[in-house]
Amino acid sequence: MDEARFNAPPPPPLRAKVPRIALLLPLSGPHAKLGNSLLNAAQLALFHFAGKNFELLPQDTQGTPEGAADAAALAIGDGASLILGPLFSSSVETVAPPARAAGVKVVTFSNDRRVAGDGVFTLGFLPDEQVEHVVRFAFKRGMRRFAVLAPNNSYGASISAALEAAALDLGAEITGAEFYDPLADDFSGAVKTIANYKERRQNLLDQRKELENRQDEIALQALKRLENLQTLGDLPFDALLVAEGGKRLQALAALLPYYDIDPKKTRILGTGQWDADGIGSEPALVGGWFAAPAKKERQNFIQQYTEMYATAPSRLATLAYDATALAAVFVKSDGRFDVSEITAPQGFAGRDGIFRFHPEGYAERGLSIHQVGERNTRIILNAPASFQAAN
Template identity: 60%
Template sequence: KFRLLTHDTRGTPEGAAEAAQLAVGDGAQLILGPLLSSSVQGAAPVARAAGVRVIAFSSDRSVAGDGVFTLGFLPRAQVDRVIGFARSRGVQRFAALAPDNPYGRTVLDAFRAAVIGAGGEIARVELYNPDAADFSAVVRDMADYEFRRATLLEQRKELEGKEDEVSKAALARLETLQTMGDLPYDALLVADGGKRLQAVAALLPFYDIDPKKVRMLGTGQWDEPGIGAEPALVGGWYAAPSPGPRAAFEKEYSDTYGEAPPRLATIAYDATALAAVLAQLPGPDRFTSDLIANANGFAGRDGIFRFLPGGTSERGLAVLQVRQRDAVVIDRAPATFQALSN
């Protein structure tokens, strides 16, 4: 018999520890959650002492291991996927723009490893204060705006006063430009989401980072409705779960509860479905680490996933391209991990 019990962590490490104690006391054989990495750190010692495995919803790989498995979306996998796809399409020189916080630094570490591993070149990396009211300075730096603007003005000055038709035509053309000179990168990874992403993206063409010449790349934080409302992001690529299975889940959820599900609802759903599958196995030891970390993986509402021996999760991700109204899959997610390996 499969029973699902709920205990409130109160969003704190102490609350998570108490919830884990209650779960163990109720005879839980597997703990699903919590979400926050600090809460996972609170619950993990209690679960380990009782020999109970944990499938947490966190995306912090540092809390994984020794009986704790993390099902959250890991930035490294998203970065690997989109950089690998970009390299397969001939992109060679990469730059990255990220918030100066744990998430941004994690993305940049993954970015450096992915670009080098794929044989690309890292042209530029910039961090910005996520609490800043204005991101103009960092975007100006990323754009080499001062140098390129000065180059343009110098060229205009050389042409001014010349009377030949060729010089006049060249000057007329230069007067339509903001800057002069190409950027040293072919693609720019902007590792943010929500209002900060919109604010940063709006500044890119303003400082003459032309999305028609520089391919915009993103992480799973781009995977939100209305991403194409910002013109600078249209045409950009990002890696995320294939939207098809999730769309079906969202419809079922909204039909049942009358509202759209939170984005992380699919993680909880997949964890529960996995627990239900394991519960049907014969014998008393149905929730061992070996069974949870089945190399063949599982098919969930966010596509295929499996747990690695270290406790982190691996997912089959699609690559999507931003359009004005939505995003469309341009490189499908693998259907099996055998396909991912080939």
């Protein structure tokens, strides 16, 4: 426990019929930039819902589970009737027990559904939901054999499990799974293995040797056709799911054609981590598909945020905006927060499109299917306008 934090000046005294909403974010430490972007977004929502009378109490989690526990204790002690945040699942695990004991609900920004339930709601973008959507889309377009390339961590495990579940539901086949150290500098081993490169390369060398020994006209013509090939033999999958983003995605993508995974023959699939500007600068990703929220409402949010703060928001800032908007609408003047109202099956229209809370506490979203282009991505399947349309 950080005793200095508990000796800080108290917040203003409670005002009658003015509920307090705590906002737990990493406002210092290595994730401070992200945390402050979410804080700005929450304050923007306050501005847009200015007619709603409640106090927002930001608390710094310092980006650690211990800091989150201290922040939760301060928030509960200051009379918060609802907690928004924290951001990381490890922090949610330390915040949830005292919040439950105090009867305070938590709307967290985590994307780990394992921490949801019993008064804890997760608003983050679920990677398994994204996998299910893009795999189902690919299956409907004739792809039956899937493989996955993912980091060797809990995120990669959840991606692999989601692919297995989707394949089982659809009757598709998983023909390969390779995991790599996300902290490594070189991912060539994983890509080489998933590509079955060694065997396919040897097949080519053996075929060339056999044809060279024959020395007839047909053999010479066949040899000529093999001149520009790296390998011989088809890949054992129709689509490859690459569960990565940022610089690691670029590094992995550059290795795909090197080990003869041809994006013109094999569809490359991704997750919401692909939802970033400039992704098409890596040629191997052009034509790839991924599932992510529609961009229209988020673009409006980005414009409003940029006008207010003269800088672009983080990708996750919309979560803080939507959570604060929910609090503004549903927290009663006496601090009550009726769970039945936010678990309404029709859901809500947020800055990332429609979403609703499952009774188990995690957020379901209406997702679009995007295709990567050289300059930008385009939507090839629109997100549903409502959950009734999605069913």
